[in-house]
Amino acid sequence: MDKDIRGKVAIVGIGHTAQGELPGQSPELNSVLAIKEAMRDAGIDRSALDGLITCKSVQGTNTDCQVGPLLGINPRYAQTLDYGTCNFSIHLAVQAIVTGMADTVALCYGANARTAKFPFGFTAPTLAGASGLMHVGGPAALALQRYKSLYGMTDEEFGYIAVGAREWARRNPVALFRDPMSMADYLAMDYLIEPLRRPDLTMISDGGVALILTSAERAGDFPNKPVYILGMSEASQIRGEFTPSYLDREFLGLASQQIWNSTGMTQSDIDLLYIQDPTAFWVLQMIEHFGFAPLGEGGKWLAEGHTLPGGSLPLNTNGGQLSECYMWGWMHIVEAVRQLRGVAGPERQVSGAEIAMYLSTQTWFKGGASIISTHKG
Amino acid sequence: MTETAYSKPVPDLDDPAMAPFWTAARDRRLTAQQCTACKSYRYPALEICPTCLEQGANWVDVSQEGTVWSFATYHRAFHPGFKDELPYVVAIVENADGVRYTGRILGPRDGLAVGAKVRARFVDCTDRFTLPAWELVAA
Ligand SMILES: [Zn+2]
Numbered sequence: 001m002d003k004d005i006r007g008k009v010a011i012v013g014i015g016h017t018a019q020g021e022l023p024g025q026s027p028e029l030n031s032v033l034a035i036k037e038a039m040r041d042a043g044i045d046r047s048a049l050d051g052l053i054t055c056k057s058v059q060g061t062n063t064d065c066q067v068g069p070l071l072g073i074n075p076r077y078a079q080t081l082d083y084g085t086c087n088f089s090i091h092l093a094v095q096a097i098v099t100g101m102a103d104t105v106a107l108c109y110g111a112n113a114r115t116a117k118f119p120f121g122f123t124a125p126t127l128a129g130a131s132g133l134m135h136v137g138g139p140a141a142l143a144l145q146r147y148k149s150l151y152g153m154t155d156e157e158f159g160y161i162a163v164g165a166r167e168w169a170r171r172n173p174v175a176l177f178r179d180p181m182s183m184a185d186y187l188a189m190d191y192l193i194e195p196l197r198r199p200d201l202t203m204i205s206d207g208g209v210a211l212i213l214t215s216a217e218r219a220g221d222f223p224n225k226p227v228y229i230l231g232m233s234e235a236s237q238i239r240g241e242f243t244p245s246y247l248d249r250e251f252l253g254l255a256s257q258q259i260w261n262s263t264g265m266t267q268s269d270i271d272l273l274y275i276q277d278p279t280a281f282w283v284l285q286m287i288e289h290f291g292f293a294p295l296g297e298g299g300k301w302l303a304e305g306h307t308l309p310g311g312s313l314p315l316n317t318n319g320g321q322l323s324e325c326y327m328w329g330w331m332h333i334v335e336a337v338r339q340l341r342g343v344a345g346p347e348r349q350v351s352g353a354e355i356a357m358y359l360s361t362q363t364w365f366k367g368g369a370s371i372i373s374t375h376k377g
Numbered sequence: 378m379t380e381t382a383y384s385k386p387v388p389d390l391d392d393p394a395m396a397p398f399w400t401a402a403r404d405r406r407l408t409a410q411q412c413t414a415c416k417s418y419r420y421p422a423l424e425i426c427p428t429c430l431e432q433g434a435n436w437v438d439v440s441q442e443g444t445v446w447s448f449a450t451y452h453r454a455f456h457p458g459f460k461d462e463l464p465y466v467v468a469i470v471e472n473a474d475g476v477r478y479t480g481r482i483l484g485p486r487d488g489l490a491v492g493a494k495v496r497a498r499f500v501d502c503t504d505r506f507t508l509p510a511w512e513l514v515a516a
Contacts, residue, residue: 123386123456125386125388125392126388126389126395126421127421127479127480128479128480129386129388130385130386130387130506131467131480131481131508132385132386132456132467132481133479134455138449138467141450142448142469143447145447145448146446146447146491149447191450191452192452193449193450193451193452194451194464241477242423242427245446247447247469
């Protein structure tokens with residue numbers, strides 16, 4: 001059986017709403033507005049879509065059956081993912097397209113968590129909740145504290161993730177946090193959940209994002225340079241907290257092996273790196289688990305400046321969730337496509353960038369990776 | 378001490394799966410489920426043993442000595458009930474039987490570190506709810 005998906009499916013449309021506060025707009029509306037933009041970018045109307053994959057909002061809404069009435073189509077293929085983070089959504093779309101279940105698929109995410117005041121600080125009715133473990137930063141702080149104890153990373157080395165995100169965001173007009181933040185500024189900030197500071201944690205914002213994916217055969221009919229999927233992989237740790245040391249997320253090593261083995265590529269082939277960043281520590285973990293730096297040396301590697309503007313491996317050139325907006329990583333892919341098309345604008349376009357990699361996780365339960373490029377193979 | 382005086386989150390004491398754990402905490406006992414077939418421990422409760430897929434299990438007393446796997450120090454109260462205790466420490470503790478609990482570190486913090494030795498300490502919070510927590514053991 002031919003298992004090679006390389007170059008068989010392409011991203012041909014990207015779209016998003018304004019990011020920030022969108023009062024009165026539901027996740028479903030934000031999804032549909034983003035799909036409208038993505039169709040405009042792809043030069044198509046709804047008649048060209050025969051697939052829809054939605055990603056649930058943080059409240060559990062934005063399902064295909066909730067988006068469908070607003071979008072006004074009954075596509076052949078419709079699905080919803082619990083936590084799409086764009087990677088899982090892209091992978092499902094590739095599977096649908098290469099098996100002929102759909103030809104041209106819209107993918108979307110919509111959120112109104114900010115204006116709906118979603119209670120991110122809520123506590124589970126458990127021992128951990130009663131003990132005050134709350135916020136996405138709690139588990140990440142536990143993981144980071146252990147890492148620092150084992151490997152001795154300094155706050156400054158770790159700070160390159162948040163400081164770098166802000167450096168990139170300053171070059172991105174979409175980004176919500178664009179005020180300068182030097183390393184000295186970062187280090188001067190108080191801890192929020194020690195050893196994490198506020199800039200190490202995602203912001204919360206409203207918005208919608210959409211992509212249009214189609215088969216390579218059709219991709220040439222679209223106005224923009226197609227961005228092909230060259231490789232994809234996933235791994236799970238669905239036993240969750242029943243996995244010893246689950247916060248180390250070592251299972252991501254399986255996704256790493258699979259994507260490098262199946263594509264025949266190595267880390268040095270990657271021109272641009274995108275990592276979904278609910279917390280800066282999850283970024284550091286993924287840098288190491290996917291082999292961009294040896295285990296325990298990610299901090300030193302970051303301090304060498306690779307990921308900053310002008311560096312050899314720009315990271316989250318949109319500013320990520322730490323500084324651009326909170327779209328569960330979906331805007332990372334929009335940015336990757338813009339960079340690969342060469343239309344990211346003079347301030348942050350990385351010249352000669354041809355291959356991008358996107359890494360994302362559903363906390364400590366699942367991880368995914370995709371490699372995309374304007375080249376088919 | 379009354380229910381209304383306690384302003385921090387109270388776990389679901391009436392969840393039948395976990396009720397034996399909270400009842401034991403009232404008696405200063407730390408417990409875990411133990412599979413009657415393969416003797417594996419598990420915490421929190423599960424309906425089946427993930428090691429051998431047998432359903433039989435009992436709640437049993439486990440060691441109150443443990444080691445800090447890691448800890449986080451909250452400098453902000455995301456729940457107003459913790460405001461007066463800032464900064465407070467939450468840790469993952471592995472006890473001597475290999476069971477992991479996520480709970481508070483109370484008392485002096487000298488020597489708080491990954492790998493530090495701790496022992497269980499029980500805090501009566503309401504008439505019905507006792508919080509199992511941990512305190513550092515002097516090295
Ligand atoms: Zn068993």
